[in-house]
Amino acid sequence: MDQRVLTFSVLGIGVLALVITGLVFFLPSLGTLGPKVVQGDGPPTVGPKDFSDGIGIYYFNDGKYNFLIWKKKLFAPEAAPVERDIAVAAEQAIRVKKGVRFYSYGLDFSKLGLIPPYAMGFCVARDAKTIEGIFPIRIKPVDSQGQIYELVPPPLIDDLSSGRVKHLFWAINYQYSCNDGWVFKFQ
Numbered sequence: 001m002d003q004r005v006l007t008f009s010v011l012g013i014g015v016l017a018l019v020i021t022g023l024v025f026f027l028p029s030l031g032t033l034g035p036k037v038v039q040g041d042g043p044p045t046v047g048p049k050d051f052s053d054g055i056g057i058y059y060f061n062d063g064k065y066n067f068l069i070w071k072k073k074l075f076a077p078e079a080a081p082v083e084r085d086i087a088v089a090a091e092q093a094i095r096v097k098k099g100v101r102f103y104s105y106g107l108d109f110s111k112l113g114l115i116p117p118y119a120m121g122f123c124v125a126r127d128a129k130t131i132e133g134i135f136p137i138r139i140k141p142v143d144s145q146g147q148i149y150e151l152v153p154p155p156l157i158d159d160l161s162s163g164r165v166k167h168l169f170w171a172i173n174y175q176y177s178c179n180d181g182w183v184f185k186f187q
Contacts, residue, residue, distance in 0.1 A: 046103060046142050046150075055106030057151070057174075057182070061096045065103070071180045074123075074131060074171065083128040090125065090168040093185035098161040100184070102137075102151035102172065109139050110146055122153050123178035124160065125168045133178045161186050 051058060053067035060066075072089045075081040109119055123133030138152040151172065159165040163186075171181030 046148055048105070048147065051103075051105035051148075056104070057107075057172075058103045058105060059094070059096065059182075059184075060101040060103065066094075068182045071173065072171070072183045073180045074125070074183075075179060077179055081125075081129060081131055086125055086128045086131075086168065089171075089183045090128075090185065093169040093183040095187045096184050097187055102153070103142070104139075104149045104151060106147055107149070108146040109149055119174070119176065120151055121173050121176040121178065121181075122156070122170065123173070123181060124156065124165070124170045126166065127168065131178045134176055136176070137172060 050065045051067075057068045058065045059068060072092065074085065074089060112119065119139060120137035121134040122137050123131050123135070125131045135154040135156060137154070140150045140152055142148040142150050153172070156165070157170070160167055160170055169183050169185045171178070171183045173179075173181035
């Protein structure tokens with residue numbers, strides 16, 4: 001066999017081995033680029049098609065996007081929470097699983113004149129007399145058009161979902177306020 005043919009064959013095998021090695025190690029990491037695909041408890045793929053109810057706030061739970069409509073009044077400004085109102089809110093709280101995610105669709109936070117993290121708030125009712133907060137919710141753009149944002153609750157949500165922090169319910173709100181909000185409870 002000619003020396004040049006042998007050299008090119010060895011080089012070709014070496015290049016092929018490098019390509020295969022790169023594919024084995026690099027291709028799995030491609031799944032972490034761009035939007036996520038719904039698989040088990042992993043983060044969902046998010047796009048305008050998911051928000052069929054129109055502009056607003058949604059929560060992703062149990063493989064479905066759900067539109068949030070009515071907020072609960074928790075207490076009046078400058079007043080203490082009324083135990084009966086807190087008990088009703090706890091009873092009517094939306095049951096969600098650990099890993100619930102929140103999104104806004106069609107609300108371009110960059111043009112609303114609000115300064116994140118003060119556009120959205122997170123509150124916790126530990127008992128019928130105490131609502132704790134306001135913890136800022138991080139607002140993270142999901143698409144380049146500014147139509148879809150993920151609303152990321154504070155790390156306290158992990159303690160609530162694990163049961164390490166006892167509570168009746170927790171709420172999120174547009175106005176960086178605990179006076180009212182969409183009320184949730186972990187299953």
